[in-house]
Amino acid sequence: MLWVLIALLPGCITMIWQFGYGVLFNIIICLSTAVVAEAWMLKLRGRNIKPFISDLSAVVTALLLALALPTIAPWWLPFVGTLIAIVIAKHLYGGLGYNPFNPAMVAFAVLMVSFPKNMTVWVLPSSLLANDIGLAETAQLVFSSLSSSPIIDSITAATPLDEMKTRLNLSQTTDEIRHAAIFSNIAGEGWQWVSLAYLAGGCLLIGKKVISWHIPVSLLAGLFIASSIAYLVEPSISPSPLFHLLSGGAMLGAFFIATDPVTAATTLKGRIIYGLLIGLMSYIIRTWGGYPEGIAFAVLLINMTVPMIDQYTRPRVYGHK
Amino acid sequence: MKLWRFNGGLPSLAEHKNESVHLPIETAPVPAQLIYPLLQHIGNPAVPLVKVGDKVLRGQKIADAQGLISSPIHAGSSGTVSNIGEHLIPHPSGFSAPSITITTDGEDQQLEHTPCADFRQLSAIELVAIIREAGLVGLGGAAFPTAIKLDQQHKTKPIETLILNGAECEPYISCDDRLLKERAISVIKGVEVLLHMLACKQAILAIEDNAPDTFSSVQAAIDANGNPQIKVVKIPTIYPTGSEKQLIKTLTGKEVASGEIPADIGVVSINVGTVYAVQQAVIEGKPLTSRIVTITGEGVNTPHNLEVRVGSRINTLIEVCNGYTNKAERLIMGGPMMGFALLNDEIPVVKATNCILVASKNEAVTDKQAMPCIRCGACASACPVSLLPQQLYWHSRADQAEKAAKLNLLDCIECGCCDVVCPSHIPLVQHFRHAKSALKADKHQKHLADIARERFEAREQRLALEKAERAEKSRKKKAALKARAAKKEIEAAASRAKEKQQATSNDES
Numbered sequence: 001m002l003w004v005l006i007a008l009l010p011g012c013i014t015m016i017w018q019f020g021y022g023v024l025f026n027i028i029i030c031l032s033t034a035v036v037a038e039a040w041m042l043k044l045r046g047r048n049i050k051p052f053i054s055d056l057s058a059v060v061t062a063l064l065l066a067l068a069l070p071t072i073a074p075w076w077l078p079f080v081g082t083l084i085a086i087v088i089a090k091h092l093y094g095g096l097g098y099n100p101f102n103p104a105m106v107a108f109a110v111l112m113v114s115f116p117k118n119m120t121v122w123v124l125p126s127s128l129l130a131n132d133i134g135l136a137e138t139a140q141l142v143f144s145s146l147s148s149s150p151i152i153d154s155i156t157a158a159t160p161l162d163e164m165k166t167r168l169n170l171s172q173t174t175d176e177i178r179h180a181a182i183f184s185n186i187a188g189e190g191w192q193w194v195s196l197a198y199l200a201g202g203c204l205l206i207g208k209k210v211i212s213w214h215i216p217v218s219l220l221a222g223l224f225i226a227s228s229i230a231y232l233v234e235p236s237i238s239p240s241p242l243f244h245l246l247s248g249g250a251m252l253g254a255f256f257i258a259t260d261p262v263t264a265a266t267t268l269k270g271r272i273i274y275g276l277l278i279g280l281m282s283y284i285i286r287t288w289g290g291y292p293e294g295i296a297f298a299v300l301l302i303n304m305t306v307p308m309i310d311q312y313t314r315p316r317v318y319g320h321k
Numbered sequence: 322m323k324l325w326r327f328n329g330g331l332p333s334l335a336e337h338k339n340e341s342v343h344l345p346i347e348t349a350p351v352p353a354q355l356i357y358p359l360l361q362h363i364g365n366p367a368v369p370l371v372k373v374g375d376k377v378l379r380g381q382k383i384a385d386a387q388g389l390i391s392s393p394i395h396a397g398s399s400g401t402v403s404n405i406g407e408h409l410i411p412h413p414s415g416f417s418a419p420s421i422t423i424t425t426d427g428e429d430q431q432l433e434h435t436p437c438a439d440f441r442q443l444s445a446i447e448l449v450a451i452i453r454e455a456g457l458v459g460l461g462g463a464a465f466p467t468a469i470k471l472d473q474q475h476k477t478k479p480i481e482t483l484i485l486n487g488a489e490c491e492p493y494i495s496c497d498d499r500l501l502k503e504r505a506i507s508v509i510k511g512v513e514v515l516l517h518m519l520a521c522k523q524a525i526l527a528i529e530d531n532a533p534d535t536f537s538s539v540q541a542a543i544d545a546n547g548n549p550q551i552k553v554v555k556i557p558t559i560y561p562t563g564s565e566k567q568l569i570k571t572l573t574g575k576e577v578a579s580g581e582i583p584a585d586i587g588v589v590s591i592n593v594g595t596v597y598a599v600q601q602a603v604i605e606g607k608p609l610t611s612r613i614v615t616i617t618g619e620g621v622n623t624p625h626n627l628e629v630r631v632g633s634r635i636n637t638l639i640e641v642c643n644g645y646t647n648k649a650e651r652l653i654m655g656g657p658m659m660g661f662a663l664l665n666d667e668i669p670v671v672k673a674t675n676c677i678l679v680a681s682k683n684e685a686v687t688d689k690q691a692m693p694c695i696r697c698g699a700c701a702s703a704c705p706v707s708l709l710p711q712q713l714y715w716h717s718r719a720d721q722a723e724k725a726a727k728l729n730l731l732d733c734i735e736c737g738c739c740d741v742v743c744p745s746h747i748p749l750v751q752h753f754r755h756a757k758s759a760l761k762a763d764k765h766q767k768h769l770a771d772i773a774r775e776r777f778e779a780r781e782q783r784l785a786l787e788k789a790e791r792a793e794k795s796r797k798k799k800a801a802l803k804a805r806a807a808k809k810e811i812e813a814a815a816s817r818a819k820e821k822q823q824a825t826s827n828d829e830s
Contacts, residue, residue: 051692057695096693097692097693097696098693261695267698317707317732318579319578320732
């Protein structure tokens, strides 16, 4: 788990660099809430606290949630989200190893459905802001006056995925949309760097054999294939495959979220199917669903299919037909 | 030669050979007592042929095979039978079992044995009888009676390939390696005997590629022998490549079907130690009374490869190794992967004992706490049988042995690869052994229940039959009574009618 945290570092740093201190506050709130909630639940359940805290699984869950949340959020959003992840999605299902759904994604989905307004307020990347928002200013926004702040509209905007979807619905073509400043030609100002940082971290994990290549590669392949077909057929209304891969949570999802062993398929063949299905489902939600980003819901939906995937992809046992 | 690859395994496990692999075989002195458990092979226990007080010589048969799957036992030195009774045996549960104890006289007199000038004059059936009579069992650790493996009389499929297993894949063990280094010529002679018996075309001796010296000594012996049917092959060092089924896959690409034996696909696989014992039995005429044992680990002062009389107590071997170190923590028979801990060092070496590992704390005892399974699948990637240990564990833990059996629990070879790779330190094999014994107990229970049910049903049937018979009888009786009563009534009516008639006719007249 330590290696997962290390591999997330480039992504964290790039996020803070591109989107400001709001990310830092998310991380701090999520991490501290997670450690306390984990210890509290372990105590309630009469479990040994030290070995379960020091396995860092709660910290990884919290960090993944923090990185998935909007880049500026009122303090209670990461707080409530982390409680949902650790208390409900993890411990009420039986704790480490027993949860059928990815805890960070359960929390993300609950927040998305319950607080849609707060979940769609994303700070513009710093390169597009007139003035940088300082640490003190961010703290003030996070802890007291985010919703009532007069400057909020001037510093936030929809994400590239959101913008793309909204404008496509207004019958604009991808060519027209691409010229808006937030897209910066490929996948969105700031976003593409963050995605590349996750990609680098993911490659480190594969290189260190912490995760196998099967899930990330097949997930990205699923997304790539689906978006390529659409792009080849109707380029004017379909975002490019590169846009799909490098914006939103595709890279974070592929290398860090879908690879959670507890909720993923366990057989090698099963993992490839699992990854492909998530990639495909993400594309479907992004294109036809109600939300601009589909990774979280795709992961949860495909989590449900894991027992069936495992059942039908058992390897042939030595000496059996 | 083309080689195949079985799933998983642990390529990095070939460790701890250096402690003992360079040590030449030395002969352990004859101990004051030799203890022979009557069951030291797979099958029925042997039956004693001696009684307390009898004088015996080395090589004399002291217990005879009982039934087909069994093996005789021979005295390892001259002396007097001092006891026949319970003695601690090498068993994971620390059982005692009937054993013959011989107090040696120090003279080590041998029974006259007759070397065989030309084994090719003997038929396969005669050779099988010699091997059976010599008490040969698989010396790699399984202790299955060798004669049965070699007996082709009742087998339909001809043997095409003879595999000689020199892949000593467990860490620490070096007895087969030393045997091949020092006595390769005898081993190759034994291979010729086996080729003659099985009438098969080729013999492949497999050696792991981390033992190049051993390979060249075997190659030299084959060159000296000149038999073109025998070849030696280097195979990749991957634990558990020395396991029979995995070795067959590696060398032939064929798999032994679940529940079947290698002979069903035309293969016989024999450990090289057993091949040496075949040469000793057939050519020299000597029954199996000694074997090579590796004594190693941080717990002994000077590790050794010892030629040991079967029946020697382990503590006599530890003495040869200059005693325990203060690191000695646990006594293990076999290797660290598939061996088992022993209760104490009074336990004798048996035919299957290839290694005594006196392990230190960091060699054998894991104090890491088992954490919950996170379904990472590392166990499935490591399983040489392609099982899903993680799912087997899930069912075994929930006491659902039948569900585990459906996932082929019984194909598990208990090699321990999954234990080694588990990041949560779960003792998986322990759970599987437990589930397997639960299945066995269930099967036995079911068998008993079946017998009881059959008996009950037979009784019910008998009672029903008796009841029906009784009913039939009483019905007949009743019917008879009724018939008699009816007859009387008819007679009475007839006589009444007659009387009436008479009365009327009297009136008329």
